[in-house]
Amino acid sequence: MEADEWKFRGEGNAFLVLTNTRDGMVYRFAKTKHWRKGLLSKCNKNEKNEVIHEEMKLVVDYMKNVMRPLLGCAFVELPVLKDIAGGLPFSESEIKGFRPAQRKGQHVKPCTIHPATLSALVMPDLCFVRGGPAFTSPTISVEIKPKKAFMHVHSTDTPEEKSLVCKFCMHQRLKAKTKQWSETSKYCPLDLFSGNRRRMKQALIALAHTPQNNLRICQDGEEVHGACRDGFQGGELCCVLQEALGVTSPVLRHNGYSKSDMLVQVFLDLILETLLYVPDQPDVTRSQAWSPRPANVQSCQNSLSQSESFKQDEVYSIPEGCVLERILSIQSRDRLDIDGIYPIYTDLVNQFKQSPGSSITSNLDGPYDQGDWLAAMSQDGCDLIIEQENPVNKVKQFFVSKTVQDCSIMVALQKVPASCNEKEVGPCVTLDGGQRVRFSVTVVDLDPKPFCKIETYHNQDEEIVNEYRETSRDVQ
Ligand SMILES: O=P(O)(O)O[C@@H]1[C@@H](OP(=O)(O)O)[C@H](OP(=O)(O)O)[C@H](O)[C@H](OP(=O)(O)O)[C@H]1OP(=O)(O)O
Numbered sequence: 001m002e003a004d005e006w007k008f009r010g011e012g013n014a015f016l017v018l019t020n021t022r023d024g025m026v027y028r029f030a031k032t033k034h035w036r037k038g039l040l041s042k043c044n045k046n047e048k049n050e051v052i053h054e055e056m057k058l059v060v061d062y063m064k065n066v067m068r069p070l071l072g073c074a075f076v077e078l079p080v081l082k083d084i085a086g087g088l089p090f091s092e093s094e095i096k097g098f099r100p101a102q103r104k105g106q107h108v109k110p111c112t113i114h115p116a117t118l119s120a121l122v123m124p125d126l127c128f129v130r131g132g133p134a135f136t137s138p139t140i141s142v143e144i145k146p147k148k149a150f151m152h153v154h155s156t157d158t159p160e161e162k163s164l165v166c167k168f169c170m171h172q173r174l175k176a177k178t179k180q181w182s183e184t185s186k187y188c189p190l191d192l193f194s195g196n197r198r199r200m201k202q203a204l205i206a207l208a209h210t211p212q213n214n215l216r217i218c219q220d221g222e223e224v225h226g227a228c229r230d231g232f233q234g235g236e237l238c239c240v241l242q243e244a245l246g247v248t249s250p251v252l253r254h255n256g257y258s259k260s261d262m263l264v265q266v267f268l269d270l271i272l273e274t275l276l277y278v279p280d281q282p283d284v285t286r287s288q289a290w291s292p293r294p295a296n297v298q299s300c301q302n303s304l305s306q307s308e309s310f311k312q313d314e315v316y317s318i319p320e321g322c323v324l325e326r327i328l329s330i331q332s333r334d335r336l337d338i339d340g341i342y343p344i345y346t347d348l349v350n351q352f353k354q355s356p357g358s359s360i361t362s363n364l365d366g367p368y369d370q371g372d373w374l375a376a377m378s379q380d381g382c383d384l385i386i387e388q389e390n391p392v393n394k395v396k397q398f399f400v401s402k403t404v405q406d407c408s409i410m411v412a413l414q415k416v417p418a419s420c421n422e423k424e425v426g427p428c429v430t431l432d433g434g435q436r437v438r439f440s441v442t443v444v445d446l447d448p449k450p451f452c453k454i455e456t457y458h459n460q461d462e463e464i465v466n467e468y469r470e471t472s473r474d475v476q
């Protein structure tokens, strides 16, 4: 493959993502220092490529055998593991200008990507609508990293604050202290998952105002709003939206609102429709496993929606089968939180020390193709059974939940020519002026988490709660 065929698409903590303009596919390359909790930086040069290949195989297996059955095949694109011959087609200095600002501050060695990193997870470029015919009009993509969308019920083992303020909002205080972001997020995940359209819209507006790494909007794959760009109401984004959505002026002249305000409203409603969309194709792989969701719609004390006149006792729910409902019900499979999981983890570590064979048979770091991970998810959720359940299964439920607490939703939107036949284009939303917009919704970043990370979670949780308490004391 030629160097000029590659474009920077994105970067996370563990992966650098490039798109290949020739095959239209996206390639996820592991960042040697950050993937799998530094495991790769511990192996020697010769081993590294082999280890990356084996670890990527595990990611594919986990997505195929655990994540896709749980989330449903309509929302999951399986990657293909490929080896790229001839090494990487770029140097770190060539991509420097594209890297997100928050990553540039990370101390990465000059060789973020080791030259021997030839394996890549290859999947369609989800900044574009999946499937269907190709159209020439621009595509807008919206990437949302929704984070943990529920609070655990208070128990004697957990700090009380954790049942009043959600993890994301609490974590903001620690992020402010460590100067991770210049501005505190106004977003609260519990609003986005509330099922109340007004709260959901408020969550989207909050994301738009303080996107951090939770919102990224691109036009044809180029970022137009996100951590690196400002100005949600600004001219640039409005021009992009108007062109991409083909919204006509009459639709935008309502109730004295400005054109750009109306355009933003149309856009937010459109995103909501896609997040609430329930695929009608029969979902053959979706697990019939136990699928709990918090019984009541929860609110976080920190959310802006607390100051609004929402009726707290009103019950809203997100439609069963939409992407938000799938994510929330899988996240809710962890009933114990890190407070309940940590003692189980330390017991298991001791047990594994005494009998190393049991560590291997537990499959906690894979393999993921034996059916045991999915079986662990189908345990009944009642408290008595949770008590009696096998500790390894409890940890598996915790990890599955953790993966989905860290995933992102990629929505791609593209207007459809009037002449186009409905069946051909796939899911569509029709705007007030009659313009049809087709879309696809996909969940990405569904990687397994390593067993040893429980130690990090435990320490991080303590830090989050301590910082929250300290800053709350300052306010009183
Ligand atoms: O622990 P959290 O909630 O801060 O989540 C981490 C993310 O932080 P953020 O979303 O910014 O708060 C973090 O994202 P950033 O690097 O901050 O963009 C990673 O996604 C990390 O996962 P991994 O170590 O790459 O597997 C995430 O770690 P996991 O907790 O998902 O293992």
Ligand SMILES: Nc1ncnc2c1ncn2[C@@H]1O[C@H](COP(=O)(O)OP(=O)(O)OP(=O)(O)O)[C@@H](O)[C@H]1O
Pocket (backbone or CB within 6 Å): 009, 010, 011, 012, 013, 014, 015, 016, 017, 026, 028, 123, 124, 125, 126, 127, 143, 216, 406, 408, 444, 445
């Ligand atoms: N299939 C895809 N199509 C388009 N863009 C993608 C795709 N996969 C990833 N990206 C982009 O690349 C970015 C980084 O990818 P990814 O989430 O895989 O990295 P990561 O290191 O796992 O992230 P994290 O820090 O959240 O763990 C994403 O935020 C997204 O913008």
